[in-house]
Amino acid sequence: MNSTAAPAQPAPQGAFSRFLDGDIWYSFRHSPMAMLAAVIAALCIFCSVFAPWVSPHDPFDLATLSLSDARLPPAWMEEGSRRYLLGTDDQGRDILSALFYGARISLLVGFAAVLVSMFVGVGLGLLSGFAGGKVDAFIMRVCDVMLSFPSILIALLIDGVGRAMFPNAHETLAFGVLIIAISLGGWVQYARTVRGSTLVERNKEYVQAARVIGVAPTRIMVRHVLPNVMGPVLVLATIQVAAAILTEATLSFLGVGVPPTSPSLGTLIRIGNDFLFSGEWWITIFPGAMLVLIALSVNLLGDWLRDALNPRLR
Numbered sequence: 001m002n003s004t005a006a007p008a009q010p011a012p013q014g015a016f017s018r019f020l021d022g023d024i025w026y027s028f029r030h031s032p033m034a035m036l037a038a039v040i041a042a043l044c045i046f047c048s049v050f051a052p053w054v055s056p057h058d059p060f061d062l063a064t065l066s067l068s069d070a071r072l073p074p075a076w077m078e079e080g081s082r083r084y085l086l087g088t089d090d091q092g093r094d095i096l097s098a099l100f101y102g103a104r105i106s107l108l109v110g111f112a113a114v115l116v117s118m119f120v121g122v123g124l125g126l127l128s129g130f131a132g133g134k135v136d137a138f139i140m141r142v143c144d145v146m147l148s149f150p151s152i153l154i155a156l157l158i159d160g161v162g163r164a165m166f167p168n169a170h171e172t173l174a175f176g177v178l179i180i181a182i183s184l185g186g187w188v189q190y191a192r193t194v195r196g197s198t199l200v201e202r203n204k205e206y207v208q209a210a211r212v213i214g215v216a217p218t219r220i221m222v223r224h225v226l227p228n229v230m231g232p233v234l235v236l237a238t239i240q241v242a243a244a245i246l247t248e249a250t251l252s253f254l255g256v257g258v259p260p261t262s263p264s265l266g267t268l269i270r271i272g273n274d275f276l277f278s279g280e281w282w283i284t285i286f287p288g289a290m291l292v293l294i295a296l297s298v299n300l301l302g303d304w305l306r307d308a309l310n311p312r313l314r
Helices: 015-020 023-029 032-049 095-131 133-147 151-165 171-183 187-201 205-212 217-228 230-253 266-273 280-307
Strands: none
Touching: 015 133, 015 217, 023 032, 023 230, 023 280, 032 095, 095 133, 095 171, 095 187, 095 230, 095 266, 095 280, 133 280, 151 230, 171 230, 187 217, 187 230, 205 217, 217 230, 230 266, 230 280, 266 280
């Protein structure tokens, strides 16, 4: 009696293996611009997160600062010192170390503001698109009102109100007020984007089938509709990180951002701006270049992700 052996079944692939075989990783490997932007962004994030370990000096330790080292030019210039690769500021702080510590604060505020904006905007957009009717009309009118004001003015208003209400606030509360000030003007784009996608998804067969079998509307929104509308949200969140960082830098440059005891890149640019025309250009140029590198690399990654998730461009 002849027996035919059953064909061997391929071993199931893990999530990481499926990602490496997917279209997104293929698009990333064949996009030199995306790879370069990812390397720059990863390097900036690494240096900022691990600033206490990679920085040659602690720029905020008053015991290590010396006014005799103030306004030293970069190491490759005459009168420069090898101890300070990018020079020092008016207080003798190492510019390179200050960049790492300042970028950490800018990235922290930027990412936190985007997470708050995304949480509020996605929730309201999902509710607006799925519920419809008066709920949809009310949420969209609120969005229209928010869009009528520039985001920087909203941030200035909220930050000013927060400082007036809590004049002696701790640094943690000051950071919280700043994050809310930035995120309050950013949730509208998430809400409108998710609402548009939800209006399309709620009329599809899988949503109708879930309604027929008696699945609760909240469960349908969270378990079925939400995963299918997150593609545009991820692209928008990536681009909004750069916008939030620039907004924080703008507020800090105007003197209403993070506390002076924890300066961000915007604060460093504002400090260096006072010495720009007196010859100490490095005090403001290098923080500005760091801010441009972070924002540009994140924007380039957002542009690549938008094209990678667009099925028409595959």
